[in-house]
Amino acid sequence: MRHSVFSLLLGAISLITPAVVSGLEFTVSLEQDGKTVDASKLQFVKIPSLRHRRRGHRNATTTTTTRQHENAKRGNNNISYSDNWCGASSRSDDADPIRNVFGYFTVPDLKLRPTGGAPQFAAAWIGIDGAKCNQTLLQAGVTTVVNSNGGQSASAWWEWYPGAAYSIANLPVKPGDWVSVNITAHNATSGRIIVTNAQRGYSMTLNLTSGPKLCRWDVEWILEDFYEAESNKQVPFASFQDLWFLDTEATTVRGKNIGINGAAMVHLMDPKGKVLCQAEKYDDANFVITSH
Numbered sequence: 001m002r003h004s005v006f007s008l009l010l011g012a013i014s015l016i017t018p019a020v021v022s023g024l025e026f027t028v029s030l031e032q033d034g035k036t037v038d039a040s041k042l043q044f045v046k047i048p049s050l051r052h053r054r055r056g057h058r059n060a061t062t063t064t065t066t067r068q069h070e071n072a073k074r075g076n077n078n079i080s081y082s083d084n085w086c087g088a089s090s091r092s093d094d095a096d097p098i099r100n101v102f103g104y105f106t107v108p109d110l111k112l113r114p115t116g117g118a119p120q121f122a123a124a125w126i127g128i129d130g131a132k133c134n135q136t137l138l139q140a141g142v143t144t145v146v147n148s149n150g151g152q153s154a155s156a157w158w159e160w161y162p163g164a165a166y167s168i169a170n171l172p173v174k175p176g177d178w179v180s181v182n183i184t185a186h187n188a189t190s191g192r193i194i195v196t197n198a199q200r201g202y203s204m205t206l207n208l209t210s211g212p213k214l215c216r217w218d219v220e221w222i223l224e225d226f227y228e229a230e231s232n233k234q235v236p237f238a239s240f241q242d243l244w245f246l247d248t249e250a251t252t253v254r255g256k257n258i259g260i261n262g263a264a265m266v267h268l269m270d271p272k273g274k275v276l277c278q279a280e281k282y283d284d285a286n287f288v289i290t291s292h
């Protein structure tokens with residue numbers, strides 16, 4: 001099935017202004033060049049056609065690069081494979097739940113894979129839960145699409161699953177821009193998402209209450225080959241410039257930083273066993289995702 005880029009990214013358009021969406025209540029503020037400006041120009045556009053999920057991953061049996069071998073020797077590697085994402089994932093527990101997750105990363109800068117048709121896609125995001133706690137996931141990130149002539153467009157979005165995903169119209173993001181995402185869970189049903197594009201001078205703060213109950217067990221920093229909802233098929237996954245996640249941290253209620261130290265590093269492997277996307281730790285706060 002082929003969709004126009006526009007319909008796939010925006011789906012059946014329904015604009016909402018900050019208020020209430022299916023029980024979830026929110027307020028939003030916008031800063032432009034350090035000054036608070038009218039946030040009503042930030043419209044959230046429901047994207048019913050996409051599903052951003054992390055599916056389970058399985059342990060790796062092989063390592064593929066020199067750095068991975070070196071890391072493995074230091075007992076510093078924990079690689080596994082997923083069929084829809086690559087990146088890093090860490091876990092806390094009931095006794096000391098997650099409070100906050102942060103990372104600084106580039107908006108995916110894509111190139112068409114010679115096979116796979118057009119358009120092709122990749123979504124970079126950060127989230128709380130969605131793994132061991134699979135009934136809910138609070139997440140925000142950016143999606144880029146590249147079409148047949150190599151032209152790209154990107155958009156920022158947020159989602160509190162099982163609620164819908166919303167693209168954030170009028171928050172400018174371009175492939176290669178450095179953005180940060182900061183997600184806080186004040187408690188199981190209340191949180192805050194801050195998406196900043198310092199390069200273009202924008203920062204959005206979204207306070208959310210009455211959300212679907214979080215467990216606050218898992219955090220992740222992900223590049224995803226997401227699903228198209230109607231067909232439940234993955235969209236064609238583009239190739240991309242190295243994508244770094246920098247200054248990653250995940251703090252617990254007791255103030256522990258669980259970060260990517262000890263995180264599972266996950267590669268994306270397609271059904272034919274080809275690795276398309278690989279995550280490698282650089283140090284305890286930074287890692288890089290490379291295209292294959």
Ligand SMILES: *[C@@H]1O[C@H](CO)[C@@H](O)[C@H](O)[C@H]1NC(C)=O
Pocket residue numbers: 027028029205206207
């Ligand atoms: C979000 O909540 C914090 C306090 O918890 C407040 O300082 C901030 O102004 C709120 N932002 C919005 C957009 O409501």
Ligand SMILES: *[C@@H]1O[C@H](CO)[C@@H](O)[C@H](O)[C@H]1NC(C)=O
Pocket residue numbers: 057058059
């Ligand atoms: C992955 O390996 C860990 C130990 O390194 C083990 O505890 C876990 O059960 C394994 N998971 C799978 C899915 O094989």
Ligand SMILES: *[C@@H]1O[C@H](CO)[C@@H](O)[C@H](O)[C@H]1NC(C)=O
Pocket residue numbers: 134135
């Ligand atoms: C969530 O996990 C439970 C138990 O681990 C499993 O039975 C259920 O099928 C999972 N749900 C989804 C949507 O993956």
Ligand SMILES: *[C@@H]1O[C@H](CO)[C@@H](O)[C@H](O)[C@H]1NC(C)=O
Pocket residue numbers: 100102182183184192194
């Ligand atoms: C993330 O946002 C929270 C406030 O919601 C703040 O306390 C924390 O310092 C921020 N983290 C980073 C790394 O900016």
Ligand SMILES: *[C@@H]1O[C@H](CO)[C@@H](O)[C@H](O)[C@H]1NC(C)=O
Pocket residue numbers: 186187188189190
């Ligand atoms: C969760 O935190 C929010 C914001 O701090 C607060 O307004 C709300 O009452 C809290 N809810 C519960 C159940 O503690």
Ligand SMILES: *[C@@H]1O[C@H](CO)[C@@H](O)[C@H](O)[C@H]1NC(C)=O
Pocket residue numbers: 078089091262263264
């Ligand atoms: C590897 O990651 C898994 C989470 O997927 C975690 O349960 C396990 O403890 C990690 N192992 C090491 C050695 O860090």
